[in-house]
Amino acid sequence: MRSSGRRALASRILAGLGLLTVVGALPWLSQRDPALSVLRARYSELEPTPEAIASVRAELGLEGGPFAISARWWSGVLRGDLGDSWVSGTPVGPGAAQAVGVSATLTLLAVLVCLLVAAALVAPVLRAVARDQPVRGSGPAGVAMTALPEFLLASGFLVLFAVFLRWFPPYGWTGLETAILPAVALGIPAGGLFGRLLGDALAGASRESWVDVWRLAGARRRVIVPAVVRRAAASVVDQMGLIVIGLLGGAVAVEQIFAIPGLGRYLLGAANAQDLPALQAGVLAMAGAAVVIGVVAGAARLWLLGGPLPAGSVAAPPERPHGDRLAQWTFGTGCALLVLVLVAGLPRDPYAIVHGRLEAPSWLLPFGADASGRDLLARVAHGALGTLVPALVIVVAAIAIGLVLAFIPNAVRGPIEVANATPPVIAGVVIAALFGPTMGGAAAAVLWVSWPPLASHAVALVEEAKAMPHVKWLPLAGVRPFEVMTRHVVPVVAPALARHGMLRLPGIALALASLGFLGLGAQPPAPEWGRLLAEGIDYVERAPWATAAPAATLVLVSVIAVAAASLQGSQLPRPPRDGREKPEVQPADGVSA
Amino acid sequence: MSAPVLEACGIGAAYGTRRRPVTALHPADFALHAGESVAVIGRSGAGKSTLAEIVLGLRAASTGHVLVHGERFCGAGRTPHAARRHLVQGVPQDAGASLPPRVPVRASIERALARLGVPGDPSARIRAAADTASLDPALLERTPRRLSGGQAQRAAIARAVAVGPDVVVADEPTSALDAATSAGLADALLSLPARTGGALLLVTHDDALAARCDRVLTVRDGVVEQTR
Numbered sequence: 001m002r003s004s005g006r007r008a009l010a011s012r013i014l015a016g017l018g019l020l021t022v023v024g025a026l027p028w029l030s031q032r033d034p035a036l037s038v039l040r041a042r043y044s045e046l047e048p049t050p051e052a053i054a055s056v057r058a059e060l061g062l063e064g065g066p067f068a069i070s071a072r073w074w075s076g077v078l079r080g081d082l083g084d085s086w087v088s089g090t091p092v093g094p095g096a097a098q099a100v101g102v103s104a105t106l107t108l109l110a111v112l113v114c115l116l117v118a119a120a121l122v123a124p125v126l127r128a129v130a131r132d133q134p135v136r137g138s139g140p141a142g143v144a145m146t147a148l149p150e151f152l153l154a155s156g157f158l159v160l161f162a163v164f165l166r167w168f169p170p171y172g173w174t175g176l177e178t179a180i181l182p183a184v185a186l187g188i189p190a191g192g193l194f195g196r197l198l199g200d201a202l203a204g205a206s207r208e209s210w211v212d213v214w215r216l217a218g219a220r221r222r223v224i225v226p227a228v229v230r231r232a233a234a235s236v237v238d239q240m241g242l243i244v245i246g247l248l249g250g251a252v253a254v255e256q257i258f259a260i261p262g263l264g265r266y267l268l269g270a271a272n273a274q275d276l277p278a279l280q281a282g283v284l285a286m287a288g289a290a291v292v293i294g295v296v297a298g299a300a301r302l303w304l305l306g307g308p309l310p311a312g313s314v315a316a317p318p319e320r321p322h323g324d325r326l327a328q329w330t331f332g333t334g335c336a337l338l339v340l341v342l343v344a345g346l347p348r349d350p351y352a353i354v355h356g357r358l359e360a361p362s363w364l365l366p367f368g369a370d371a372s373g374r375d376l377l378a379r380v381a382h383g384a385l386g387t388l389v390p391a392l393v394i395v396v397a398a399i400a401i402g403l404v405l406a407f408i409p410n411a412v413r414g415p416i417e418v419a420n421a422t423p424p425v426i427a428g429v430v431i432a433a434l435f436g437p438t439m440g441g442a443a444a445a446v447l448w449v450s451w452p453p454l455a456s457h458a459v460a461l462v463e464e465a466k467a468m469p470h471v472k473w474l475p476l477a478g479v480r481p482f483e484v485m486t487r488h489v490v491p492v493v494a495p496a497l498a499r500h501g502m503l504r505l506p507g508i509a510l511a512l513a514s515l516g517f518l519g520l521g522a523q524p525p526a527p528e529w530g531r532l533l534a535e536g537i538d539y540v541e542r543a544p545w546a547t548a549a550p551a552a553t554l555v556l557v558s559v560i561a562v563a564a565a566s567l568q569g570s571q572l573p574r575p576p577r578d579g580r581e582k583p584e585v586q587p588a589d590g591v592s593a
Numbered sequence: 594m595s596a597p598v599l600e601a602c603g604i605g606a607a608y609g610t611r612r613r614p615v616t617a618l619h620p621a622d623f624a625l626h627a628g629e630s631v632a633v634i635g636r637s638g639a640g641k642s643t644l645a646e647i648v649l650g651l652r653a654a655s656t657g658h659v660l661v662h663g664e665r666f667c668g669a670g671r672t673p674h675a676a677r678r679h680l681v682q683g684v685p686q687d688a689g690a691s692l693p694p695r696v697p698v699r700a701s702i703e704r705a706l707a708r709l710g711v712p713g714d715p716s717a718r719i720r721a722a723a724d725t726a727s728l729d730p731a732l733l734e735r736t737p738r739r740l741s742g743g744q745a746q747r748a749a750i751a752r753a754v755a756v757g758p759d760v761v762v763a764d765e766p767t768s769a770l771d772a773a774t775s776a777g778l779a780d781a782l783l784s785l786p787a788r789t790g791g792a793l794l795l796v797t798h799d800d801a802l803a804a805r806c807d808r809v810l811t812v813r814d815g816v817v818e819q820t821r
Contacts, residue, residue: 468690469685469690470690470691472651472691473691475651475672476651476682476705476753477701477704477705477708477752479708
């Protein structure tokens, strides 16, 4: 108990060091011998003798174990040398720096869009606060904006505004007009989320009793409104940092769709070519950006709160569950539609090439055919299995990890924070670069980012269960600690964890689909939703249905995911806020008679 | 005087971080003898319950150790050995919530007897324990949820006594009960040392109840001293 603070700190430091070592040792981790392929590519005249391979290994800096490789790479980084590309043999530094410049510009524009969207969402809440009207928090507009993942929104924008309406150029990075669509596609989901969080925080802050006291004391609007904003902003500033880090991840898909030479596309290219020095440079740049964002968010919190309070010490204002009935209804309808597609499509053959290429939808072929003449309804339905079954496996694995780790709560704090700050796409890129693009790799990447929320929940639930009087007194009846856990604690917490996991299922399926869309997941001809969309989007002008069918199912899953998230907010047990929990011993001077 | 049943040697407790430890209980020494009842009194938050939990072995002490019959029972960072658990048993503050909620009281007691390796016929032991606790044997078939506060408290006493402990620690056993029920329960508890020959450590904030015990320990701001 008394060393819990130290253990949490040690856990954070270890997680950070582990991350640094892993980034440095990526070439070692890939476990395939790059020396051989580099030898063939560069010196085709040489025989692959052990001596020749050893000399290439030395040239690539591959001898020694993971720690030696990592240490060498980091000492190079500190001297400003990021290493040479395995593909071209030229230094990776300049290319990475150029990509960082492009991405920084795009991210700034996206943050601008995000702030505009958030301001638009928050404005009605602020007006209500100013006029002392009942404040209802964020409305359905914010929910709608966060519904679609970036890759889907960007594809939609590309099809609608660049291909059909021709208002903007479809790809490239030549000026402001090429930056608008990507910035908007990135900024809308982020702004929707930020606006929702801030709106709910404002609504909560405006209901706190000090606001009434200030009003009774005759404070004016221009005093009260900034004070409420400041109180609300302090509780969401950490979230804002995470949202901006999320933008970096979303940028991978958006840059790929609009062919923007930014950091995301650089990473994706490095992953596809398995050019690990380039990948290391890209990951380093991403991590650096995340640290900068974290420092800025920390400084903002310090400024807002005016003191060295640790993160999370100001409780978020109570959030009102909203739209319960609507969320239930939407969730039910969405699931029913999905089941309908499954029932209609699963008996059909997703691989048989028996229809015309890009055949239009008809009674016999409700969703039309794809570019190879395969039944799209069958492919979408089988794609549901290809996406949802791995998602289910991920959920079960995340719950299992959470339960195991819940018994060492302080030791997992660091890894949880590191994993929390990793966007799934980045994890996917790194894993694909190491082990090649496979469904298993994509699933591992999504698992890596999806276990922390379940693990934190498991930690909280296990602590709660262990504090229940009858569990606490079990040792007196001779029950051993292991049995207390397996027979009395786990059965109590498992149902709540399972419910939480199921509600996260659609979101996890979308993350898998976005990796599939980028070519980092399932490989052809396997039907997988992200892949289907990527395959269809090439023919969007000739055969819009080839895009519409997978896009529509993805939108359906997005809607289910958002509805599930609001159900989750109202169903999960909340930690006690009123502080009535009895402390173990009160400090002497605080005892009242 | 005979050798004590239980000796607490410098047991103390702290929580918080190593840099800023908060002392819950300063190192305390006391002894319990067979057949005597000792009250522990003090205001809320003084450290009484912490003391009880350490003696019961439910919470590891940060300093010192507890001897039972002159042998180490539990100590700093060590929980009691399973084979010696039966020596010290407890009656909790909220018995209704402290017995496994879905198991009939009889089954709970039988399980405890089996796990703690208590010899003899379980049903005879349970009958005798129910008699000692003045618990209507019919109530043994109910789950704790279907017992009233006083009945659950008697069930908890029966569970503790059935094991045949040499020391019974009761942590505020009457604080959740009305005056009449509480008086009946106090009689049952205070008769334990005479009937079983063991010792009773009774944690309470009720001075009248403490006055009926043989000796009184007072805990004030985590410091234990004998006041009577």
